[in-house]
Amino acid sequence: MGAGGSLREVSRRAVQSRIARTAESLFVAKGFEETTVDEIAAAVGMSQRSFFRYFASKDEVVLDSLERLGLDLVTRLEARPLEESEWDSLRHAFEPVVERLADPEMREHDAALQKIVDASPRLFAAYLGRLDGLQRELSELLLARAVRRCGGAPDTVVLRAVVGGAFACLHAAMVHAVARPDDFGHCLDRTMEAMRPAAA
Amino acid sequence: MGAGGSLREVSRRAVQSRIARTAESLFVAKGFEETTVDEIAAAVGMSQRSFFRYFASKDEVVLDSLERLGLDLVTRLEARPLEESEWDSLRHAFEPVVERLADPEMREHDAALQKIVDASPRLFAAYLGRLDGLQRELSELLLARAVRRCGGAPDTVVLRAVVGGAFACLHAAMVHAVARPDDFGHCLDRTMEAMRPAAA
DNA sequence: CCGGAAAGTGTCAGTGACTGTCAATCATTG
DNA sequence: CAATGATTGACAGTCACTGACACTTTCCGG
Structure with missing residues (x-):
């Protein structure tokens, strides 16, 4: 119990870092406030709803x-x-x-x-x-x-x-x-x- | 130029503190996140739009x-x-x-x-x-x-x-x-x- | 007293972050 | 293959906040 499910955790981390990399390049290009979550999600290739499943905000x-x-x-x-x-x-x-x-x-x-x-x-x-x-x-x-x-x-x-x-x-x-x-x-x-x- | 219009400024401050007092009592009663700006504005007796004319956020x-x-x-x-x-x-x-x-x-x-x-x-x-x-x-x-x-x-x-x-x-x-x-x-x-x- | 500028306000519409819900899909396991 | 649980997308809704516009009130010189 506790720190289990490592296989699932790894793939989750992979998705998170893919999102993070994509988002950061957008932030650098357009600025943080000017980049919408919709844009990030679209760039990654997922729905906005799924974005919020990997990052709380x-x-x-x-x-x-x-x-x-x-x-x-x-x-x-x-x-x-x-x-x-x-x-x-x-x-x-x-x-x-x-x-x-x-x-x-x-x-x-x-x-x-x-x-x-x-x-x-x-x-x-x-x-x-x-x-x-x-x-x-x-x-x-x-x-x-x-x-x-x-x-x-x-x-x-x-x-x-x-x-x-x-x-x-x-x-x-x-x-x-x-x-x-x-x-x-x-x-x-x-x-x-x-x-x-x-x-x- | 600069620090003029003190008469108008005073009434502005008065409205601000009226809003602040009302809002704070609501925050104490229901919590900050749970209190909407609409509720504050209604309690003060003004539109939501006017609330944002006195406080930026x-x-x-x-x-x-x-x-x-x-x-x-x-x-x-x-x-x-x-x-x-x-x-x-x-x-x-x-x-x-x-x-x-x-x-x-x-x-x-x-x-x-x-x-x-x-x-x-x-x-x-x-x-x-x-x-x-x-x-x-x-x-x-x-x-x-x-x-x-x-x-x-x-x-x-x-x-x-x-x-x-x-x-x-x-x-x-x-x-x-x-x-x-x-x-x-x-x-x-x-x-x-x-x-x-x-x-x- | 009057006419017009200035300031304050309400209404409406819109954006964007975030949440709940539900049905569909996909992978895992027995 | 069938049951099960996790992942997802689509959709609707809330809330903070903004811009535009019309309306009213206040103020001020003539």
Whole structure:
């Protein structure tokens, strides 16, 4: 039970990525708001109704890859040693992002996505919403780890702020990386070092 | 030119707040998503078309007060002395929020709004979008101040991260304040002290 | 007081995202 | 082959939002 049906799941993923690829090229060509779901569905060769069977909304087509990246961050953070400081653990959890931007092909693809997201306030807001959800996940994870390390529960407000602060560094570095994609990792390191909190 | 027509503006504001009050009571009663614009317009006594002449979207009815609070923060930050550290300036710029939550009546109203926003992912995302816009404004303001203070331009990435970190503290303290609204100011102070960055 | 501009409003029609329903089809399994 | 469950398309409907147009009210100089 749980993670079963992998054969069906695989074909579902295949259809999803076919839709995503088609949609993204349309978004690049015409813009996000200007592209209708009907057009995407027609380009893929399915009905509009079927499109919504693979993606809950038009937003999700773009934000889906972010979702999968988020899962990476969670597993990365889980793998960090207990005695490491939260700030350092978060920095290491961000490594998948750095790696992704190191690959030139991925970087180009992500830059295109970022451009699409930035061009639509509505989509950008949805993007921030996903980021916030990820921060909540990581906060809970770090909270559980802190309890396991020392018995008592730590200051949850500060912990949440630490996670938010780390994401602020990540976000600032990513904005910078749009203009200068090289040495993203170094830029992130510098920013997180400047922002390292006294506590945690 | 510019800020003219104040008489007309006042009546416009009056209508807006009448709509907002009516809408908020409906949102509290039935939820945000479950309340249609038609219902709001009918409750106020106007056509749906006229509703959209006062608010650009359904979201804006709820997020409008946030927008005005944001203006307060900007003017507060502008009034801070140049030689003060960015972190301390930001803490003082947050004072309107603290004052607002100190007034029991305001607090109750804002708590209701926060509940509405939290209950709708779509609206919550729009809320985050507004917060991000505000962070951009404050970042640019601080950037201009830094240039005026010492000649050269500072590290914009770190500056943006500092503003984001301060907002992370504010956000974390506000989340905490939902459960325990007392001593919000103290909680914010504690969190921002723990997160005080080495630079800036 | 009057005539006309300006501002506010209602009505209607239309677009686009999204949902529920139902019947048809396709694949799987016994 | 037959039963079964998943996938799909077609259709209708809701709701946020927009543009166009006609109507009324308000305002203001003559």
